[in-house]
Structures are given as structure tokens and as C-alpha cells.
Amino acid sequence: MGDRTLILSIVGGYMLVCLGIGFLAAKQTKSSKDFFVAGKSSGIIVMGFAAFSTIMSGFGFIGGPGLVYKYGTTSLWICLPASFGFAITGVILAKRFKAFADLFDILTLPDAVAIRYNSETCRLMAGLVIIMGVIAYLGTNILAFGAVAATFFGIDFTVATVIGMAVVISYAVFGGIIAGLYTDVFQGAIMIFASVALFFIAISTVGDGNFFDGPRNITEVFTAAGEGDAVGAWGVLGPMACLSYIFLFKLGSCGQPHTTTKLFMPRDMKPVRWSAALGASAYMLCALLWVSVGFAMKYLVLTGAAEPLALGNEDNAAPAFLMNHTPAWLAGMVFAGLFAAIMSTADSFLNIGAGVFVRDIPRAILKRPVKRELLWARIATFLLAIVATLFALWARKHGDLIAVLGIFGWGLFAAAFVPMVGIGFNWKRATWQGATCAAITGIVVNLGLDLASKYPKEAPLYEVPGDVSVGAIALMSSIIVMILVSLATKPKALDPRVEEAIDF
Amino acid sequence: MKTNQDRLILYVAGLTALMLLLVLTGDLIPIVFRLIVHTGCIMGIISIMMLRNVLSDSRAAVIWRLYALGLVIMSGIILTIIFLHERFETGDPLLLGMEPGTTLLVFGISLFPFWFIVLWVIGFRRAIVPLEKEHHLNQLKSERAESREDADG
Numbered sequence A: 001m002g003d004r005t006l007i008l009s010i011v012g013g014y015m016l017v018c019l020g021i022g023f024l025a026a027k028q029t030k031s032s033k034d035f036f037v038a039g040k041s042s043g044i045i046v047m048g049f050a051a052f053s054t055i056m057s058g059f060g061f062i063g064g065p066g067l068v069y070k071y072g073t074t075s076l077w078i079c080l081p082a083s084f085g086f087a088i089t090g091v092i093l094a095k096r097f098k099a100f101a102d103l104f105d106i107l108t109l110p111d112a113v114a115i116r117y118n119s120e121t122c123r124l125m126a127g128l129v130i131i132m133g134v135i136a137y138l139g140t141n142i143l144a145f146g147a148v149a150a151t152f153f154g155i156d157f158t159v160a161t162v163i164g165m166a167v168v169i170s171y172a173v174f175g176g177i178i179a180g181l182y183t184d185v186f187q188g189a190i191m192i193f194a195s196v197a198l199f200f201i202a203i204s205t206v207g208d209g210n211f212f213d214g215p216r217n218i219t220e221v222f223t224a225a226g227e228g229d230a231v232g233a234w235g236v237l238g239p240m241a242c243l244s245y246i247f248l249f250k251l252g253s254c255g256q257p258h259t260t261t262k263l264f265m266p267r268d269m270k271p272v273r274w275s276a277a278l279g280a281s282a283y284m285l286c287a288l289l290w291v292s293v294g295f296a297m298k299y300l301v302l303t304g305a306a307e308p309l310a311l312g313n314e315d316n317a318a319p320a321f322l323m324n325h326t327p328a329w330l331a332g333m334v335f336a337g338l339f340a341a342i343m344s345t346a347d348s349f350l351n352i353g354a355g356v357f358v359r360d361i362p363r364a365i366l367k368r369p370v371k372r373e374l375l376w377a378r379i380a381t382f383l384l385a386i387v388a389t390l391f392a393l394w395a396r397k398h399g400d401l402i403a404v405l406g407i408f409g410w411g412l413f414a415a416a417f418v419p420m421v422g423i424g425f426n427w428k429r430a431t432w433q434g435a436t437c438a439a440i441t442g443i444v445v446n447l448g449l450d451l452a453s454k455y456p457k458e459a460p461l462y463e464v465p466g467d468v469s470v471g472a473i474a475l476m477s478s479i480i481v482m483i484l485v486s487l488a489t490k491p492k493a494l495d496p497r498v499e500e501a502i503d504f
Numbered sequence B: 001m002k003t004n005q006d007r008l009i010l011y012v013a014g015l016t017a018l019m020l021l022l023v024l025t026g027d028l029i030p031i032v033f034r035l036i037v038h039t040g041c042i043m044g045i046i047s048i049m050m051l052r053n054v055l056s057d058s059r060a061a062v063i064w065r066l067y068a069l070g071l072v073i074m075s076g077i078i079l080t081i082i083f084l085h086e087r088f089e090t091g092d093p094l095l096l097g098m099e100p101g102t103t104l105l106v107f108g109i110s111l112f113p114f115w116f117i118v119l120w121v122i123g124f125r126r127a128i129v130p131l132e133k134e135h136h137l138n139q140l141k142s143e144r145a146e147s148r149e150d151a152d153g
Helices: A003-028 A032-040 A044-055 A058-103 A109-117 A120-153 A157-206 A211-224 A239-255 A257-264 A269-302 A314-325 A328-366 A373-398 A402-423 A432-452 A470-488 A496-503 B004-028 B031-051 B061-087 B100-107 B109-128 B131-152
Strands: none
Touching: A003 A157, A003 A328, A044 A058, A044 A157, A044 A257, A044 A269, A044 A328, A058 A109, A058 A120, A058 A239, A058 A257, A058 A269, A058 A314, A058 A328, A058 A402, A058 A496, A058 B031, A058 B100, A058 B109, A058 B131, A109 A120, A109 A257, A109 A328, A109 A402, A109 A432, A109 A496, A120 A157, A120 A257, A120 A314, A120 A328, A120 A373, A120 A402, A120 A432, A157 A211, A157 A269, A157 A314, A157 A328, A157 A373, A211 A269, A239 A257, A239 A402, A239 A470, A239 B004, A239 B031, A239 B061, A257 A328, A257 A402, A269 A314, A269 A328, A269 B109, A314 A328, A328 A373, A402 A432, A402 A470, A432 A470, A470 B004, A496 B131, B004 B031, B031 B061, B061 B100, B061 B109, B100 B109
């Protein structure tokens, strides 16, 4: 069997398992409660794996190595705080979300927000942020899928994208979040194995067969090539940018709706206590691929052992390393891992996006639920996938790195939801006006600064000092607005059960 | 009247505003000063948000202290990285094959998630959700289920 056939067989087998899980999950999905929150009956392993494999998306597996290739050590200041973010989310939100899920009929994040603030305006605002973020973030993952599949299999980008989304749609539409959770466990296991194995191969390749010589070789070659900044403590973007990433990716993790929604799903407190620790350690193991492959690929380029990646094509670092420097059986596993990372995130986004259309917008605007919620949820999932795919194909010409788009998506969610959820569920004095203004501030600052710092392309309107992340500035602004507006407005009396949950 | 919760959130607002000021003023303030204050603000906000959610009474005082100590050590490592990086010149000795600041990043910061897992194992999980609160929640949940059954007839 040739290398390519072996790799194709492994990836094909992986896709079939995902479809099989979707088929089995479809049998268990009998209500919208099953579709959106898996019947609120998930255990420790499912919760831990689901949380980390949802976060470790195409952003990390494809964009991460690309980011290391371009900016060096700066990228470590993203993946390390992101793993710590699981602990933050686990401590400041998990128990409260479990309490809310037990005391109220909550299926979506905007449901919880509406109950916490006793405000349908807040529900609508949360829903709109989710839709904006889902289309952008899902687009990022679709682009990652297309980039990997098109590069490796030598097929047209559009065809590659459509095939990948067809598989995701197949299990997400019929199996809902139950399929998502089960595939997350399967996908998470593949991702951990692939990352650890590839880490040792990448560093050993750089060390000429000796793993322990790898770091020294990287430092010496990069320094000799005049790229010493890339292996310094802060990387190419410098210290202020790195500190802004610590803030954005540590605290911002509790504003990511695709993971926080999963906190409504545990069957009891055991997963609440353990899932954060499991998620953090699993994420750290997966980050080994993110870091090692980017450095290894750049090292090979600097030593003339590999062709340089064209400017703007740094996202090909991982696929290029896999195709040329990895045994075929492992490349097959890692490619399956790459697809797993992308698809596990994509199905979560489809699920929370469908929830907004079917549950939150009708309740916020029409003041009533829709009939046949499960059927409409499936239709909404399908339509959302189509829209996001079209958006991704349209956005492909934009030219940003996948990870840069991912950071933007993360920043958008963080700026809107950290104040509304992370602070609002920890502070009784928070008001719906504060939460709404904070979300609007987050969106406006994020979009405004992002556009102003990029356009016009010849001479952008604004240069962010010290390459600080736009998302971090938006997050800082929205936190300040949330607290000041809440203090300036009169809080509504809280439902006693809401008080119980916040005091939990 | 301000509650204890209000006061903590006001600290968060103050630290966040200070960070935003440091970012927007750019090079007007010396970089090392900016980095030190910025690090203090980030770790301060994280500490406030997390430590108020961890029991500090007699049942979990040790865990609380160990956890707080972890946050202090992490701040110390970041500050040390700042100083090591500022002093490093090309050609200076490497540490484990890397620039000393990078070594501290790789073997310092990256170990913290595992440090917190150790804390989780030795009892941190009980310090987040005490058993009596869990029982109380279960009681509220059953009452809710019963009242629903009554309403359904």
C-alpha cells in the first residue's frame, strides 16, 4: 500500500467513525433538550474531552503552527494561557452554570443570560453576538479544513470545503450535541495521540535524530539567520503583545460560548469539579503540536532542508511538515487529528448558532417559543452550515492567517461575554444595561480597531501600540463599561433562585 | 452601600482601567515599568476573580493558600522573564539550549496547568463546590421537580 493510500484510508476511516457516531446519537436525540444540552446527563470524561477539543480547533492545529512559523515564541503566550483558562472557567463559572441549569429550564447561553438579568434585551444581545461570532469562527475552521484538505489531497479548495462540511452537517444535524460530545471524545483522543507523537518527531528531526539537541539547534540556527527575536522570551511581536494575549486568553476563556454552553450539561457536580483539570491537561498535550511543528518547519526552511512558505501561506506549515517529514501512518493519524480539531469545534458552533435562531430570537422578539423546536433546530443547523461555508469561501480572498482570524473571533466573544457572563454571574449588582452596553462596546471596539488598524492597506488609520491584541483592548473596554454602567443604573430585584445560584 | 462583592469588582475595574491606560499611552512610559505594572494588573484581576470562588475557611485554608502561592509564583516567573530578556545579549550563555527567559517560559509557565491539577487532586475540587452546597442544590432541584409534577397533575 502506498503512503498516500494509507493516509487516505486512515482519514477515510476516521470520517466513517464520525458518521457512525452521528447515526447512533441521532437515535438518542428525541427532544430539543437532547439536541442542545445532551439531556443534561454528561459525565466527567465526556465533559473534560468535549471542553478541550472544542477549544482546540483549526485555530490551534493549523493556525498555531503557522503563527509559530511567523511570530515564533509569541505564540506560546497564546496556547499556555488558553490552557490555564480552563481552570479559570472551571472555578468562576462551572458551578454557577450547573446551578442555573438545575434550577431553570436552560438550553442555551442566552437562556441563562435572560434569566440572570431578567431581560429579553440581554437575551437578544447575547444571541446576536453568538451569531456574529459563530459565522466568523466557523468560517475560520472551514478555511482551515479547506487549506489542509486541498493542500494534501491535491483537490480544489471549494470541493475540499464542501466535503468536510457535508460530514459535519451529517452528524450535527441529526445527532445534535449528543453526536458532538461523543465525537469530541473520539476526536480528542486522536488529537492527544497525534500531538504527543508529532512533538517527539518534530523536535527529534530538528535535533538530527537527538530529541535533546532540538532546542539548541533551533536557537542557534534562528539566531544565525538573524531571527533571534523569534526564539526570545517574547517572540517577534514583543512583550506588550504577549501580555495582552495572557489577559485575552486566560480571562477570555470564560467568554467562549462553545465551551461555556457545555457547563449546562453535567449530570451532577463530579464533572464540574474535574472537567477543568482534565481539559487543561489535555489542551497542554495538544499544544505540543502547535509549538513544535511551527519551529521545526521554520528550522528546516532556514537550514535549506525545506522550501520557504510563501508570505501569507504560513498556515501550510503543519501540512507541509506532515507531507514531507512524517511517517505515513502517523501523518494519517495527524491529518485525522487535524480534521478532528476542526470538526469538533465546527459542530459545537453549529449547535449554539442553531439554538439562537430556534430558541432565543423567537423568545426575545416574538415573546413565545417556536413549535416543533427539534425539527427547526435541525433545519437551522443545516442552513447555518451553508451560510458559514459561503462566508468562508468569500472571505478566503481576504488574506489573513487562520490564527489571526481565530484570535479575532476569540476576542469578539471574550469582549462581549466576559463582562456579561464572567462578571455578571459573579456580581449581583450587575445590571442588564451594563451587560448590554458592555457587549455593544466589545463588538464596536473589536471591529472598529481591527478595521482601523488594517485599512486603508497602504496607510492604516490607527496603529495599535506595541502590537497589543485588539481583542484585549476590546475586553478591557467592555469590562470597564460593564462595571461603570451597572453602578450607574438601578438593579432589578433578583429571583431568589438566581441569588442562590450566584451565591453558589 | 458597597458590599464586599462590589468592592472586589471595583478593584477589577481599577486594574483594568490602569492596563488600558498603559496600552494606550504606548512609549510615553518606560517599557520595563509598563510590563511590571501590566503583569501585576493581569495577575491581580485573575486572583480576585478566582480566589473569591475558592473557600478560604478552615476546611480549605491550605488549598486556598497553595493556590494563592501558585498565582504569586506565576507572577514572579513572568517578572523574572521580563528582567532576563532585558539583560540578554546575543552570544550570552544559553540555558538548556534556549535563551534563559525562553527556558523559564517553557519550563516555568507551561508547568502551571499541571500544578493546578495536583491541587485539584489533593482537594481543590472540594474547595470549589462544598458538599453542603451540593446537597442544598439537590434539595432545591427535587423541590422544583415535585412542584412541577404537582402542577402537571
